[in-house]
Amino acid sequence: MTMTTDTELDAQVGEIARRLTDGRRGAVVVGAVRDDACEFAGADPGTVFEIGSVSKTFTALALARLAVRGGVSLDQPLSELLPPGTAVPERGGRRIELGQLACHTSGLPRLPAGMMPRSLIPPPDPYADCTPESLLAGLARTRLRSVPGRRYHYSNLGAGLLGLALARHTGRDYDALIRSEICEPLGLADTRVVLDDDRTERLAQGHSRTGRPRPRWRMGALAGAGGLHSTAPDLLKFALAQLGDAPGSLTQAIALTHETSHRVGHAMAVHPGWIGLRLKARDGGHHVLFHNGGTGGYRSFLAVAPERQAAVVVLSATARSVDRAGLELLVRLIRSAPPDEHTRPVRISG
Structure with a gap:
């Protein structure tokens, strides 16, 4: 489907980006999808960030892909x-x-x-x-x-x-595992552990909570826990796959990660790679899946609401949490979505 713009969505994404950019030295990119519209705000969407524990969603999906194939x-x-x-x-x-x-x-x-x-x-x-x-x-x-x-x-x-x-x-x-099993099928060009010269040039400089430059993290053998780098467009493509816009070879694996769960509390459950949260009734009571991430100089947040065909990504090159802002944006998208709307989500280019 061709990407469309949405004035309201653009305003909501822009407001969150401006709020997170205020007082931070590091780059911030906010992206969101609702139905057939997609918007980005903040720094250049092609900016590369360390995504920390959001990497776990990729690790879990790789497990699901291998499990579906019987490996x-x-x-x-x-x-x-x-x-x-x-x-x-x-x-x-x-x-x-x-x-x-x-x-x-x-x-x-x-x-x-x-x-x-x-x-x-x-x-x-x-x-x-x-x-x-x-x-x-x-x-x-x-x-x-x-x-x-x-x-x-x-x-x-x-x-x-x-x-x-x-x-x-x-x-x-x-x-190589993640690029072969997930990135290549979904067209994620910038999601990887090891960066080449081009992606290194596009990597945002990370900063501490107080704005001091921080060195990059190398996760070594713990890469599956937090070693990936990515961009906002790549992560929204990954999110769209969670909303149903995935190649056939990935659809069953994604379904496996959504269906498998361990209840943690009244409104929360853990899924392979995701935390599942049931929103409060005033926010529609919808089920969302999310994960956040953090390294020495970066913070990340990725969330999807499959029932409302909405997704949010927030990437920041400062070690101050973006979770509240990201979840707030997702709730806004859910509240403002037309009732019983089932538009196929947008395909993101780039």
Whole structure:
């Protein structure tokens, strides 16, 4: 479908972009889709950002794609995809499964034992030296916080291990895995771990909360937890795939990530790669999927409302949260969407 413009959508996106840009030294790009309209505001939409934990949505979708093809299964033990002899913690007679890593129900802590040094001043590039060997060595010394599959504990370690295990299983590195399984089918030209010269030139300089320049993060073997870079147009294309605009080969995998869930509270559930939230009745009571991300100098937010054919992306090169602004924009789009409208979402060029 041809992209159309929407004056109201343009005003809403522009307002959020101006608010987030005010007082921040780093670049900000806000993008949104509602039905057949798409708008961007802020810096050049082609600006590249570190997207941090939004990478987890890609890692989980890669798992789903492999599962749909029968290469792996969500209930397959992690140990079967790691080098023989790797010590993987267990608890209560239960082994860690791949699907649990994607849903943060493996019982693994946020990071493996001994990875983050105890210091009042965190290192500028804390994961740069994380190799597969050091990651698996730390895993062997790690105790599970709960029985696998029982409780939700957000874990960068779990997502990183999932990316590492899937890459090893397919004989590729994580960057190649994501580009082959997701980016190429969806036409995401700028989503990758390793940047070439052109994308490095378009990478926004990251900043601390107080506006000081911050170095880039290299996630090493934890790339599956937060190592991707991307742009607002790429992430909106990814969001549109969640709304139904995906090639046939991805449709079933996306459905698997949406249908699989572990309830966390009254209005929240965790899905592979996503947090599911039921909005309050005054906001329509609709179900949305979102994930945020943060590295040393960047913040990101991606959310979709499948029932209303709306999506929002916010990328910032300053380490101050953009979550509230991003969710506020999505709620506005939901409230202002025509009732019972089922227009096919726009295709984003570039």
